[in-house]
Amino acid sequence: MTLHTEHLHATPAGIERAASLIREGRLVAFGTETVYGLGALASSDQAVARIFAAKGRPKFNPLISHFADAESALAQANLQGPIQELAHKLADAFWPGPLTLVLPRAISSSISDLTAAGLESIALRVPRGQTARALLRAVDAPVAAPSANLSGTVSPSDAFHVLRSLGGRIDAVLDSGPCSVGVESTVLDLTRPTPTLLRPGGVTLEELTAICGTVAHPDDFADLLPSSPGRLASHYAPALPVRLDATSVEPNEALLAFGPDVPDAKLTWNLSKQADLEEAAARLFAGLRFLDSEGARRGLTRIAAQTIPRKGLGLAIRDRLRRAAEPRP
Structure with a gap:
């Protein structure tokens, strides 16, 4: 099915229109400081399924959920013991900004199974950018948003990249101009005994080490981390064969x-x-x-x-x- 993809501008009316579409379960691309993300309600399996369909994504990898502020993001996680203090330190240092934290998923979390790819952890971020945060405040709910491009193609750093890749496949793009960072966010997993870098990005390993002390990263392993998205053969398995x-x-x-x-x-x-x-x-x-x-x-x-x-x-x-x-x- 071919959609009419609206090209919305970063005005109060454009932001409200984009927020309204997302609240209805529709797909809206929006700019952050890293790349343009393809946004949908993270609490809705149906909306998130549309992300995978639009991107032609071949695997249900975990998606990052975006929030307007750190308090809203961390409320979705089960933070106990040392992880609580470290998560707050990292949020204070790098949010809003290009850092994604992988944290234990709270029982009360509204983030759907499909967004989390069936895992007991969730990936959370508070992006930088006036338009992105205004949109997230207007939606007032977690927004799942992988890069707004066809799977396997180059991530988009402006609205026209999105339209060339996904025009006719999504409902709208909210144009806030070029992205300032232009590469994806750093992904740091705090569910392990040692904080582990799953993806390098806009926050450097050196910056993370200054707060975390030791940070494990892919160079420490012969292959990519087995529990990073899509790497473990028997992932997401029920107890019954x-x-x-x-x-x-x-x-x-x-x-x-x-x-x-x-x-x-x-x-x-x-x-x-x-x-x-x-x-x-x-x-x-x-x-x-x-x-x-x-x-x-x-x-x-x-x-x-x-x-x-x-x-x-x-x-x-x-x-x-x-x-x-x-x-x-």
Whole structure:
């Protein structure tokens, strides 16, 4: 489906229009000091699924949620012990600014499973920039926003880059001019015993070390960190084993279904009765969690997953299911 992509300007009316679209579950690109992000309600699986569809993103990697202020951001995290003091020190030093903190996800967090890619951690940032923060205040909710470009292409540093890449695929772009930094934010994981740099960016390793002391970083490892997005084969796996491309269901299995033709099962979660891949993406993590917990309660020992088409968001869904089906370490 081709959309009319509105080109909004950084005026009070333009900002309010952009905020209204995001609150409705629509997609709006907006500029930060790093790059333009593709914004959607981080609390809505349906809205976030549209991000993946618009970008043609092949995997459901965790998305960064953006906030107007540090207090709102840190309220989404479960901060206890030393991590609490360190998170506040980093926020005081670098927010608003090009630093993303990966923190434990609070039980009360409004950030959706799809935004977090099923993890128990969340990625939070308070961007710099008058327009971005005005937009986030107007939305008054977490906004998930990966770079506003087709997956695998160069990240956009002005509104015209966005329009060339995503014009007709998103609802609007809020034009605040060129980005001042032009590279993505630094990503620092505080869920590990040692603060760990997952992605270098606008805040340097030296600046982080001055506050954190020791910071682990990719040069310390033979390969990228196994728990950084998309690296662990058996990531996001339910406790019950998963069987892929099922055409029938065994008596001991729960069924993760897709489409109108569904075999009989003792317990079923249909990702989309209409075989809509966007709806299926939005319902994937909730479905796995439901079948895992309810299936175990009913004495079932496995999840059978029907075949998902190898196209569009189907590739991302299949990727997550393949990881869920990998043998446990």
